[in-house]
Amino acid sequence: MTRLIASNAIVVALAVTALGALLAPIAVRRGRRDWLNLVYAAVYTNFVLVTISTLALVWGLVSHDFSISYVAQVGSRATPTFYTIISLWGALEGSIVFWAWVLGMYAAAVVWFNRKREGNLVPYAAATILVVAVFFHILLLGPANPFQAVFPVPFDGPGPNPLLQNHILMGVHPPLLYLGYVGFTVPFAFAMGAMFSGEVASDEWIRLTRRWTLTAWGFQSAAIIAGMWWSYEVLGWGGYWAWDPVENASFIPWLTATAFLHSVMVQERRGMLKLWNLNLMVGTFVLTILGTFLTRSGIISSVHAFTQGTIGYYFLGFIALVLVVTLVMVAGNSDKLGSEGRLDAPFSRETAFLLNNLFFTVFMFTVLIGTLFPLVAEAARGIKVSVGTPFFNRMSIPLMVALLFLMGVGPALPWRKGAGPEVKAKLLPGVVLGVVAGVLVLVAGARNIYAVLAFVFAGFALGVNVEEFVRGANARVKAHGEGWLTALSRLVAGNRRRYGGYVAHIGIVLVALGVTASSTFKTEQEATLKPGESLTVSGHTVRFKNAWGREEKQRQVIGATMEVMDGARVVGVIEPRMNYYPTSSSPVPTPQVRSMLSGDLYLNLMAFKQDGSNVTVKVIWEPLVPWIWFGGFVVCFGAIIGVWPGRERAPRAAAVPAAATPRTEGQS
């Protein structure tokens, strides 16, 4: 019953979305606004139908209805309810259902907010989203059908992949990633809508999707950080980023989206880079689909690639279709996308943004080429290779250092004009902080030039971005006699996007400090210990107390109790474990982390004697790693500030004296 409801809802949704997508251009050509309401109704109906289907699948999982193929594949009676629910995205078919649901939600929301708008931009944008929805419905009825009948109905199932039910972050990282990935469909659809409707010369599509783009970017940022955190907490090697193709798949569109968030300001202020921005947005969408292809087609073996099947061809076909249509459209519209302004001064804000875009684009191509190279090598020459971490590090570390520098210098530079004396004052706190950071890291023993530069520029960027808040708030205090905190909150409220951006910058600085410190100063040691023996790594001592085993509902656990010592005193306990799931003969390592402001003490149980007389543990001191996760929260907070609904174009010009902010950013 559940199966039939879920399955038929998708069949109807396919029909509704296909009809809606066809009707939209007809309605526009004939000038029938009343038909457009039908198109919008198709968008809402699709959302209702995919919601029904998704809820039905979740219900199937929770009620252990093993007559549904997906439930029989990932469900098990022993799995805790939380992991049963989130196994919705634990395998291919369910994740496509969830994808379709997120897309349906975005589509319904964006159409609802823009339904009254005149002109043909929104109808064409709606049609574009509907076409994307059609593609995912076809997947659900074809190669990724979760609703096949299983007969005879098994009594129990194997449960989700052990790696995917071992940590609570599995409930966090995938939904965030989908909200990010799928969210980029909205600005893409409006970009296409702008080209189809001929409204591409105006910045309307950008203005209408500004918050959506930032929302998707915020989710995507959060998803990347959450994915790093998951890998750190679950995989047991003590790292959080390995340039694994699936990590790259989430990172590549983030790079182009971040470039877009910056270059779009040049378009809004100066009327430049219109064609470039259009390409960035279309490219971001294509890269999200490419990422889904890489992670979902089974072409790369990893925890994300679930099956090998025909689904890869569907994705390749869709990518080809999108590329052809967008290239034709962009080429056909490029004459309308000429630049209104021009670069006036070499050391202006525009230059900083141009360099920012250059670096982000080069970064994107580097990661993309490194990720795709093994596929190309295997297809062309039949050899199996992988691209090692040194390639990615060698290319990306200089780029990251350069971007950190730009992040500091950009906010201080004025638009149009070259650098004047006020720029020096704005840079001063950054320069001081940068020097301090450099001295500190040299004293700490770093000798790698990039590590030192990363610290210097992180300090520099932190100083300059914080200075923006201090300067703005001080000016308000002087002008209005407000309290400092009131001044600060009004300053931010007056230009949410700008100050949200600076908050995100500060978050990125924290992430950069964590990444640089942990990759420069990480120390690890492995030892086989008998009860009472201890091991010291970077001044942190742990003592092995005992090994133990325990039966849990869905698994069996072997653990080691390790005491954290301060001299002879026990100050804490860390219990790294191995979890044995009934469906897998190899255990899932379950490292445990003790976090402090200065870093993490990371323990992983590597091996143990059957009688518990000794264990082999790996102890890693990971300096500043918690800063990465905290920085991630700060980045998201910045995105929330930018997205938060407020008065458009607040009367800010009067509120802030011109002397304090020589630039009057025109946008909210």
Added chain:
Amino acid sequence: MTMKKKTKWGALAAVGVLAIAFGWLIYGGLDSNVVYFLTPKELAAKGEQGFDVPVRLGGQVKPGSVTWDDKALDLRFAVTDGTQEIAVHSKGAPPQMFKDGQGVVVEGRYGRDGVFESTSLMVKHSNEYKAPTKGERPAEMYKSLMKSAGT
């Protein structure tokens, strides 16, 4: 007009130079950092070219070849594909599932002394999860540990 033309050509030339520099960097980077997946037979067949380059070596642990010093954390074993075997040396505890006959992937470099120095050792398990057979279940294997939990 001429000014505009000039800047346009200048910009194009700059982009061209950057693109070439970028391509050259990428090519050089890939050339020296590509890791080959090889079986022992393929690695041996490479001869001279197989030494001192990053390789992922896949095969089975040759039964009876494992020596493990748990004080020095020193592990030696041979990886075989049935026809050819290669001696491997690695530092650190092997994964819990490491045993004779187990499929493994070792990443490292093949030294001229005929020993493959491994930097990472992974137990290979297929994507399909194999349920443990009788005797492999932890409750049976680690009976004494399971009991100690109760106390």
